[in-house]
Amino acid sequence: MDMSELIDPFARLIEDICTPAAIREIEQGGDTAAMWKAFLESGFLDALVAEESGGAGLSLSDAASLIALLGRHAVPLPVGDTMVARALLAAAGVEAPEGPIAIATGAGAAPFAAVATHILSGAPDAPVVTPANVEPTGVPHDGGAYVSGLDGKALRPIAAALRALLISGAAERVMEMTVAYANERVQFGKPIGKQQAVQQQLSVLAEQAVAARIAAAIGARAGLRPKLVDAAIAKHGTSLAAGQIAAIAHAVHGAIGISEEYDLQLLTRRLHGWRLADGSEGYWAGVLGELRMAEPAKPTADFIRGA
Template sequence: MDMSELIDPFARLIEDVCTPAAIREIEQGGDSSAMWNAFVESGFLDALVAEEFGGAGLSLEDAAPLIALLGRHAVPLPVGDTMIARALLAAAGVEVPEGPIAIATGAGAVPFAAVASHILSGTADAPVLTAAKIDPTGVPHDVDAHVAGLDGAALRPIAAVLRAQLISGAAGRVMEMTVAYANERVQFGKPIGKQQAVQQQLSVLAEQAVAARIAAAIGARSGLQPKPADAAIAKHGASLAAGQVAAIAHAVHGAIGISEEYDLQLLTRRLHGWRLADGSESYWAGLLGELRLAAAASPTADFIRGA
């Protein structure tokens, strides 16, 4: 299948229903049903569901560009979570609800839990679905929330890969916005993008955006039950990039970048949230170190090739 046949319609759908105004309305507690129903009716929520259960049967690697688009447009609903949840639930023979599903792994606030109707925990082979009972984070306009009493630690690798994909999409968009702003903003008679110091920062920003994309691709290669090393590489690399991308973007934009009316903060707030969700770069660096020590008899080059 030509993936553009899936990516292009999905991109148009997001652009139509997920405008900055619509994002702000949902973040302020507005009705999200119209946006959610558009995703339900599109059929994309079953992209990862096996064909034998009525889905499209895409691999996570094939669906990765779709998930990255969700990050690119700061979609304020758990569309990626639900795609994964529906695939796991269908494979386990559990009835799949129509509403949005957030994945809780027991590591920090749960992304999109405040706008989810159900929470997924348990394991990939034995997923557990419960009605969403959440505690708000207290952060204004936050669609994340705390969820207590559920054991979803076994889902942390797939959730980490999902966040890496979202980060990669958002980082790419932030890079484009920042480069465009630097080329448009004139100071001392020339665009600030012509200044050597700014050019260097833009180079680092582009480097980190690409690093996030490569890390996310590594995570997606082993499917819905990713290898621990793949998940660790993906989330460590993407989370590390997220902080640098957000910092450089705001440095280049200056005061306008943090204003509520400007769209940059819709993306950079997500970058910081996804960076911490399901284990930050420190957590995954520790796990990757444990895996390396467990294979101490193997040369480092062999460990890297096998990871």
């Protein structure tokens, strides 16, 4: 299948319904029904569901570009979570609810849980879906929430791969916005992007955005049941990049970047949220270290190649 046949209409759908104004309205407690109905009726929520179960049968690697688009456009609903959840539920023979489903793994606040009707926990082979009973984080405009009483630790690798893809999409958009701003913002008679110090920072930002995309691809390559080492590489790499990308973007933009009216903060807030969700870079660095030390006789180069 030519993936552009899926990517292009999905991008148009998001651009039509997820405008910055619509995102802000939902973040301020507005109704999510119309936006969710558009995603539900589009059929994209079943992109990862097997064909024999009525879905498109895409692998996570095939759908990576679709999920990255959700991050790029700061979609304020758990569309990626629901795509994964519906696929896991279908494979287990469990009927999925029509409403938005957030994945909760017990590692910090669950992204999108505050705007979900259901929560997915359990394990990839034994998923459990329950009505959302959540506690808000207390952070203004935050769609995440704390979920207690559910065991979703076994879902942490697939959730980590999902967050990595969202980060990669947001990172690319932040890079584009920052480069454009640096080329347009004039100080002392020339664009600030002509200054060597700013150029150096933009180079680092671009490097980290590419690193995030590569790391996210590693997490997606094995599908809905990623190897633990792949998930660790993906989430560690993208979370590490997320912090640097957000910091550089705000440094280049200056005060305008944190203003509520400017769209950059819609993305950088999500970069920080997804960075911490389902295990931060520190958590996944520990997982990688444990995996490495479990094979002390293997040369490190072979461990890396095997990953």
